[in-house]
Amino acid sequence: MSEPIFPTGTILGYPRIGPRRELKRAVEAFWSGGIDAVELEARAAELRRATRERLAGLGLQRGGSAIPESFSYYDQVLDAALAVGAVPERFQRLVGGDGVDLAGYFTIARGEAADAPLEMTKWFDSNYHYLVPEIGPHTVFSAQPGALLGQFREALADGYLTRPVLVGPVTLLALAKPTEDAPAEFQPLDRLADLVPVYAELLAALAEAGAEWVQLDEPALVSETLDAPRDRVLEAIGVAYDALGAASSRPAIFVAAPYGGLDDALPALAATPVEAIGFDLVRGDAPDRLDPATEESLAAKTLVAGVVDGHNIWRGDLEAAFARAEALRAWSGSVAVSSSTSLFHVPHDVADETKLDPRLVSWLAFADQKVEQVATLARGLADGPEAIAAELTVAREALQDRAEAPGVRVPAVRARLGALADSDFSRAGYADRVEAQSALELPELPTTTIGSFPQTTEIRRARARLTKGELDEAAYRAEMRAEIERVIRLQEELGLDVLVHGEPERNDMVQYFAELLDGFAVTEHGWVQSYGSRCTRPSILWGDVARAEPMTVAWSTYAQSLTAKPVKGMLTGPVTILAWSFVRDDQPLADTARQVALALRDEIADLEAAGIRIIQVDEPALRELLPLKRADQPAYLDWSVGAFRLATGGAAAPTQVHTHLCYSEFGVVIDAIRNLDADVTSIEAARSRMEVVDDLAASGFDHGIGPGVYDIHSPRVPSTDEVRSMLERAVGAIPASRLWVNPDCGLKTRGYDETIASLEHIIAATKAVRAGIAVPG
Numbered sequence: 001m002s003e004p005i006f007p008t009g010t011i012l013g014y015p016r017i018g019p020r021r022e023l024k025r026a027v028e029a030f031w032s033g034g035i036d037a038v039e040l041e042a043r044a045a046e047l048r049r050a051t052r053e054r055l056a057g058l059g060l061q062r063g064g065s066a067i068p069e070s071f072s073y074y075d076q077v078l079d080a081a082l083a084v085g086a087v088p089e090r091f092q093r094l095v096g097g098d099g100v101d102l103a104g105y106f107t108i109a110r111g112e113a114a115d116a117p118l119e120m121t122k123w124f125d126s127n128y129h130y131l132v133p134e135i136g137p138h139t140v141f142s143a144q145p146g147a148l149l150g151q152f153r154e155a156l157a158d159g160y161l162t163r164p165v166l167v168g169p170v171t172l173l174a175l176a177k178p179t180e181d182a183p184a185e186f187q188p189l190d191r192l193a194d195l196v197p198v199y200a201e202l203l204a205a206l207a208e209a210g211a212e213w214v215q216l217d218e219p220a221l222v223s224e225t226l227d228a229p230r231d232r233v234l235e236a237i238g239v240a241y242d243a244l245g246a247a248s249s250r251p252a253i254f255v256a257a258p259y260g261g262l263d264d265a266l267p268a269l270a271a272t273p274v275e276a277i278g279f280d281l282v283r284g285d286a287p288d289r290l291d292p293a294t295e296e297s298l299a300a301k302t303l304v305a306g307v308v309d310g311h312n313i314w315r316g317d318l319e320a321a322f323a324r325a326e327a328l329r330a331w332s333g334s335v336a337v338s339s340s341t342s343l344f345h346v347p348h349d350v351a352d353e354t355k356l357d358p359r360l361v362s363w364l365a366f367a368d369q370k371v372e373q374v375a376t377l378a379r380g381l382a383d384g385p386e387a388i389a390a391e392l393t394v395a396r397e398a399l400q401d402r403a404e405a406p407g408v409r410v411p412a413v414r415a416r417l418g419a420l421a422d423s424d425f426s427r428a429g430y431a432d433r434v435e436a437q438s439a440l441e442l443p444e445l446p447t448t449t450i451g452s453f454p455q456t457t458e459i460r461r462a463r464a465r466l467t468k469g470e471l472d473e474a475a476y477r478a479e480m481r482a483e484i485e486r487v488i489r490l491q492e493e494l495g496l497d498v499l500v501h502g503e504p505e506r507n508d509m510v511q512y513f514a515e516l517l518d519g520f521a522v523t524e525h526g527w528v529q530s531y532g533s534r535c536t537r538p539s540i541l542w543g544d545v546a547r548a549e550p551m552t553v554a555w556s557t558y559a560q561s562l563t564a565k566p567v568k569g570m571l572t573g574p575v576t577i578l579a580w581s582f583v584r585d586d587q588p589l590a591d592t593a594r595q596v597a598l599a600l601r602d603e604i605a606d607l608e609a610a611g612i613r614i615i616q617v618d619e620p621a622l623r624e625l626l627p628l629k630r631a632d633q634p635a636y637l638d639w640s641v642g643a644f645r646l647a648t649g650g651a652a653a654p655t656q657v658h659t660h661l662c663y664s665e666f667g668v669v670i671d672a673i674r675n676l677d678a679d680v681t682s683i684e685a686a687r688s689r690m691e692v693v694d695d696l697a698a699s700g701f702d703h704g705i706g707p708g709v710y711d712i713h714s715p716r717v718p719s720t721d722e723v724r725s726m727l728e729r730a731v732g733a734i735p736a737s738r739l740w741v742n743p744d745c746g747l748k749t750r751g752y753d754e755t756i757a758s759l760e761h762i763i764a765a766t767k768a769v770r771a772g773i774a775v776p777g
């Protein structure tokens with residue numbers, strides 16, 4: 001095979017939702033029956049066309065495989081699973097001659113009636129959620145190249161030679177979970193030898209269609225936090241890529257390893273015949289020493305320097321990025337430049353942000369600006385740094401301007417941080433708190449929700465009208481209060497024990513606070529995909545953070561005034577505020593987290609003073625920021641737990657502090673969760689059918705815990721029996737005195753019908769289980 005040349009500048013992937021969330025709209029219209037599959041496919045094709053054209057316009061070559069084919073209707077891991085035919089048993093009925101059609105694809109993603117969807121979990125240390133493939137000893141793999149070929153050919157017909165992108169075999173298996181019928185010792189990686197020939201078939205089909213390069217994403221290679229043991233992953237690299245490399249008909253293979261350094265995976269990968277290796281040089285470092293064998297193999301490959309941060313929105317230091325790319329020339333004569341990760345973690349285009357301060361805008365780079373940066377750096381690589389001197393100067397000046405701008409460093413904020421003492425980080429002992437909190441007079445197995453109730457069209461419309469100036473503050477507040485009253489009445493009717501105000505006033509649990517805190521800016525169109533059609537609009541944390549005035553007290557006290565039952569105050573924790581924002585990169589995250597924590601601490605003091613007796617501080621993102629490398633984890637856990645404790649450390653013993661986390665695999669974070677020292681922790685558990693309670697019991701976790709009994713990521717309503725059996729499993733593992741009953745997460749994405757039905761079932765199941773506990777033997 002004569003080897004094609006790798007493009008000098010490329011990106012690992014591009015946002016797929018569209019600049020105005022066109023894909024979200026189309027997919028949701030398809031789900032609700034508004035458009036059919038043909039129309040959905042047409043709109044998706046339109047979007048892909050626009051993307052290719054845009055990327056070419058921004059400086060990526062039309063030919064030469066520079067433009068990645070990184071579209072997905074829902075999730076790239078699901079796409080890969082379906083490309084190899086890995087459809088779980090319960091969805092086999094959806095498989096036809098050409099694999100699964102679009103309707104079937106979404107059914108696997110979202111579930112249907114009694115068939116639960118694939119589990120969903122966080123994608124490496126990002127805020128994106130992927131669907132977890134299920135692979136067992138009997139999974140039958142078969143190549144289904146239809147989607148890959150369709151998109152590649154569609155591009156070709158328009159005059160583009162693009163680069164198909166697919167999650168690689170090692171990552172696909174390392175992220176998979178074993179099917180229910182698998183024996184205890186089974187690991188999905190056991191199936192590698194069966195899977196690789198199917199990947200080889202996919203590659204052969206792409207080669208035949210004319211693809212010159214294929215990109216296989218292997219982020220599993222950089223992570224030390226997978227379930228799959230590291231030595232199995234390292235071994236799998238050689239097995240997979242020796243075999244794929246030896247295939248007789250295939251495109252050249254580019255293995256991308258985003259989200260961290262390759263470290264000990266590099267020798268293994270270098271030893272295989274793949275033609276190009278992608279390094280994340282934002283999170284990881286270029287190798288500074290190599291064993292002779294690795295050095296020799298790398299010299300024959302293209303090294304792709306991921307130096308433009310795909311994970312954040314700052315322009316960054318372009319000169320430093322260029323130097324990092326150049327450093328790879330020590331190892332190979334063939335060096336290219338790319339984004340460090342796919343750009344789907346950042347919004348489309350900063351030029352759309354007409355309402356942001358232009359000074360802030362000049363410091364920012366969204367996806368389109370990052371593509372331009374890549375194109376600039378590629379020009380520098382090809383023609384020498386003189387060729388890009390002007391661009392480097394602009395970048396340097398923007399950095400300088402940012403360092404000196406007002407609000408970036410506020411002396412009062414810094415003085416308060418400097419004066420903190422150890423005692424600011426802890427509350428009274430847990431036993432004393434339990435005693436003091438008995439005044440809340442809660443029943444056994446108290447029922448509650450995680451905070452938000454469905455965000456109805458009326459609520460959204462009211463907010464849109466407020467933004468447009470069609471509704472004044474007072475009228476908006478009146479509408480929100482009416483909604484809070486409805487939600488309180490509903491919860492009383494349902495018979496919940498600890499009520500919430502429902503969060504109608506929050507567009508988003510982070511953005512709400514970002515809009516009220518100094519140091520943040522909010523975008524208009526800065527949407528990024530969270531999962532499926534769900535998008536979030538992260539705020540930009542650019543300066544020192546401080547609270548100008550109380551943020552939630554009026555809503556919480558209004559809700560509490562309507563009921564004798566306790567209403568939970570509802571705050572978002574410091575780590576989550578950071579994780580779901582685009583955070584300044586000019587100081588350690590730990591320092592920024594403490595600034596946010598102090599603002600929340602003041603809010604908690606005000607809530608307490610206003611008579612709120614239970615306060616929940618959500619930290620759903622605690623685990624997603626966990627560094628992928630073990631060596632970095634202790635420091636992270638230390639500052640993240642510290643920030644939570646600083647936020648809550650001022651709460652008096654009778655105040656019950658809750659926290660909420662959006663996942664159930666605790667692993668290395670279990671000690672950290674214990675160290676948060678919250679009185680009650682609610683977690684996700686329904687999708688994995690309460691698997692987590694045994695781990696929890698084994699870990700010695702001894703504070704209140706609410707494992708979720710209702711999977712809110714799916715429109716499915718769990719039956720009373722189903723909830724009851726989950727609760728029984730929980731009661732079997734954890735003393736009833738510490739157990740709470742709640743959904744997996746907030747209800748804001750659900751509709752009212754399904755919410756009410758589900759909560760009714762939860763309450764009925766709780767009553768049944770309580771009765772069971774009360775009757776001795």
Ligand code: GLN
Nearest residue numbers: 450451452618620746747
């Ligand atoms: N209180 C939030 C809600 O209910 C928590 C959401 C979350 O953890 N993602 O919406």
Ligand code: ZN
Nearest residue numbers: 620662745746
């Ligand atoms: Zn949650």
